[in-house]
Amino acid sequence: MNRKYKKLTLLMVIVLMMGVLSYNFINGRKAKSHSEKTTKQQVSNTKESSTVKNKNETAENNEKDREFKDGILKYNDKSVPVIMYHSIDYEAGNELRVPKEKFREQMKYLKDNGYTTLTLGELYNFMFNNKPVPEKSVVLTFDDGYKDNYENAYPVLKEFGFKATVFIITNCIDKDKGFLTSAQLKEMQHNGIDIESHTLNHDKLNELPYDKQLETLKGSKEFLEKLLNKKVKYIGYPYGKCNNDTVKAAKDAGYVMAFTTESGWSNKNQGIYTLNRVYVSANHDMKEFERRISNLNYNVSTTTSSKKKVKGQ
Numbered sequence: 001m002n003r004k005y006k007k008l009t010l011l012m013v014i015v016l017m018m019g020v021l022s023y024n025f026i027n028g029r030k031a032k033s034h035s036e037k038t039t040k041q042q043v044s045n046t047k048e049s050s051t052v053k054n055k056n057e058t059a060e061n062n063e064k065d066r067e068f069k070d071g072i073l074k075y076n077d078k079s080v081p082v083i084m085y086h087s088i089d090y091e092a093g094n095e096l097r098v099p100k101e102k103f104r105e106q107m108k109y110l111k112d113n114g115y116t117t118l119t120l121g122e123l124y125n126f127m128f129n130n131k132p133v134p135e136k137s138v139v140l141t142f143d144d145g146y147k148d149n150y151e152n153a154y155p156v157l158k159e160f161g162f163k164a165t166v167f168i169i170t171n172c173i174d175k176d177k178g179f180l181t182s183a184q185l186k187e188m189q190h191n192g193i194d195i196e197s198h199t200l201n202h203d204k205l206n207e208l209p210y211d212k213q214l215e216t217l218k219g220s221k222e223f224l225e226k227l228l229n230k231k232v233k234y235i236g237y238p239y240g241k242c243n244n245d246t247v248k249a250a251k252d253a254g255y256v257m258a259f260t261t262e263s264g265w266s267n268k269n270q271g272i273y274t275l276n277r278v279y280v281s282a283n284h285d286m287k288e289f290e291r292r293i294s295n296l297n298y299n300v301s302t303t304t305s306s307k308k309k310v311k312g313q
């Protein structure tokens with residue numbers, strides 16, 4: 001009997017041990033799979049948070065700049081025509097206002113002739129980092145921020161899928177009827193139009209002391225950054241007017257590139273804070289438009305080699 005009991009007890013101990021072992025084994029697996037799940041969850045949470053972060057970054061930064069690899073390219077030893085427009089509308093006797101039909105014809109010419117319209121980010125990468133751009137590149141800029149830029153230029157730019165930049169007088173936004181509203185600026189920004197600064201009040205920068213220049217350069221930049229949730233990095237000087245203090249103030253305010261109204265294609269040798277632009281007025285016919293964007297020396301007169309100054313606003 002004693003032996004029988006001993007055998008039975010041993011058997012029961014063995015069964016019990018097996019039970020404990022298998023319980024531990026199953027629970028161990030469960031625990032492992034749970035920890036795997038947790039890790040996966042953590043990874044997916046990290047992924048989600050990084051997606052959110054990326055979204056924020058996208059919203060804050062300007063549209064992604066393209067990298068150009070195909071076709072005939074040029075580097076920053078060459079120049080790029082940066083066209084300067086103001087108003088896109090007709091007004092008798094006002095050459096700063098280019099009629100819509102004329103503007104569309106010019107844009108169609110660019111499209112039909114294989115031109116690439118660069119963003120200012122792409123121009124900056126070209127100028128500052130020597131990233132190549134297509135041989136036939138142009139930059140489209142509009143000064144002041146007239147409401148006709150939205151009504152007349154914007155539909156044409158959208159039609160051709162063109163990039164462009166509008167330099168805004170920020171104190172005119174939502175205040176002056178003739179100028180763009182904040183809603184229009186937001187819409188344009190979402191459709192490939194870059195919004196940058198043209199000071200608070202269209203100030204003649206060269207007539208202001210350094211601290212006043214800094215104030216208007218900073219104020220307009222901060223206003224646009226808040227309104228559009230992006231970095232504002234570029235400025236068109238009103239009337240093209242600037243001096244050494246302007247360049248210093250533009251740098252100190254956080255701009256990385258700036259434009260005058262000095263006539264000519266933009267080249268890094270002009271200084272990245274004093275780049276030339278190509279003036280296009282209502283008085284120019286298509287032949288003159290073509291000449292200005294295809295001939296680097298369009299502004300060199302045959303009688304004198306001095307540069308012709310333009311009185312852009």
Ligand SMILES: [Zn+2]
Pocket residue numbers: 143144198202237238239312313
């Ligand atoms: Zn202006």
